[in-house]
Amino acid sequence: MNAPEVALAEAQWPSTRFADSLVDLLQAAATLDRVIASAQSIRAEVIDRARQLAELSAVAESAELNRDDSPSARRQLAHRVLVCEVACALRLPERTAERLIDESDMLVTHLGATHRALAEGSISYRHAQVIIDEAHSLPDEARPHFEQTVLPAAERLTAARLRPRARAERERCHPESIEQRVEKSRAGRHVLLEPAHDGMAWLSAFLPAVRASAIYERITTVSEGIQRSEVGNDVARTLAQLRADVLTDLLVDGVVDATGCGTGVRATVHVTVPVERLLGAATSGEAHTLSTSAFVPPAELEGYGPLDDETARELAAGAPSFTRLLRHPESGAVLSVGRDRYSVPADLATALRIRDRTCRFPGCGRSAARSDIDHTVDWQFGGRTSIDNLAHLCPAHHQLKHRSEWQVSQQGGGVLRWRSPSGLTYVTDPEGGPAPP
Structure with a gap:
């Protein structure tokens, strides 16, 4: 039997009898955690083997087709195709799939001791991720010493408590100065919007630490001033609520009420x-x-x-203008506004945007407003500019459709059927509802 099977055989499964002791239940939970960790170590091997196979296939395909792509371009395209394959097969966001591929490569190829500890169940995958994150920028020769130092701590501490210890050890092991690494890290700054429940959402920004701290201190200072002015009000806001309100006012209007802080432009929402x-x-x-x-x-x-x-x-x-959309009175579907020409007229583009709402590649959530309108059957091959031959694809997936073996066909009503290079098929439905017949 392999490691997960042995661990499962040794687990004392809890029954529904009230007589089971708390110790038995906790031991069973701990055993199952070791099983999960062992399975995740095997998953890393499988994912990394898929990465190697994808790279070899890309090289062979380029040679067969006599392409003059550079080795770097071939690797990038193979990686992009693999990310999409893994994301679709495991129903993961592409960023998550890309991280899983990268983590698997690190574990199997560069962090052998961490991989073995995960297989033995002595650390969890969260602990392994902390070690991977901190070891990522270390050169190969520094990683064994880094692992040797942090793994004993990983077996005792929570992942959250391991993080600062691993970060401190990484600083000691890293041959590059922190100034050099800060300059490289700045290139990764970004802002992220994540929908939450009940009309709420998370707005996160990955920024240089000094600027992020300065932003937080500024909104805190303004919020504390407003909080003092609200003392005695029936509906006084908490400091946490004020921080959120001040940040919103500064970003949306450019001004905080009654403070005169900042000027800017009003945001636009659709x-x-x-x-x-x-x-x-x-x-x-x-x-x-x-x-x-x-x-x-x-x-x-x-x-x-x-x-x-x-x-x-x-x-x-408060809307300055409206776009008139004719909808079916029962289904709510936008009625066809197709025209027989290559360029997509504004009214048809609006209908497609309402129908698709996002990029139509499996699992992609990029807004249709920031995507291209693609002819499913290319115009040069007889494709029509009509609602049943058009769909939104973000620039990355638009390029993937034309440069790789991913294939797509329209199934009617705006439904798309995708076939991956490995032969797996996926169907995506328009989020705005079906197109009219």
Whole structure:
């Protein structure tokens, strides 16, 4: 039997009998954690083998087709194809799949001691990730000593407590100065929007530490001033709430109320509000009663999802202009606005954007507003500029469609069927609902 099977055989599975002791249950949970860690070590081997196979296949394919691509370009394309394959097969976001491939490469190829500890179940995958993150920029010759130092701590500490210890050891082991590494890290700065529940979302920024600290101190100082002015109010805000409100006012309006801090431009958001939702603000105080018995889809914020009616009506009240969209009265589907020419007219582009909402590659969530409109069957091969031959693809997946063996076909109603280079198939549905027949 392999390691997971042995661990499973040794596990004392808890029964539903009340007589089971807490010790038995905790021991069973700990054994299962070791099983999971061992399985994750095997997964790393499988994923890394797939990486090696993809690179070899890319080299062989380029030779067969007599391509003059550089070795670097071939590796980049092979990596891109593999990331998409793994993301689709495991139903992971592509960034997560890319990280999994990178972590597997590090474990199997560069961090053998960490990989063995994971296989034995003496550390968890979270501990392994901490070691991988800190060892990533170390040269090969420094990694064995780094592992030897941090692995004993990983077997005793939580992953959160291991992080500062591993970071300190990395500083001691690293041959490059911290100034050189800071300069390289700045290139990775970015802002991330992650939808959350109940009309909320996370807005995160990965920034140089000094600037991030300065931003946090500024909004805290402004918030503390506002908090002092609100003392005695019936609805005084907490400092945490004020920080969020101050940050919002600075970024959206460029000014914090009553403080005069900063100037800027007003942000633009795209919201789709069915007219029935606006009319539903009916009369006699029945603010949430719609004027029709048919189902009416909720208002939607582009890149997020459904909005409550009150927020939608507030946004509509302040909108400088409206785009008129004709919808089917029952299904809500945008009616066809197709035209027979290569360039996509504005009204058809609007219909496609409402239908697709995101890039149509499996698992991709990039907004349609930041994606290209692609002819599924290329125009040069007889493809039509019509709603049943067009779909949004982000620039990366648009390029992948044309440069790799990924293939796509329209199945009707805006449904796309994708076939990966390995032969697996995936179907994506338009998030805005089916296109008209």
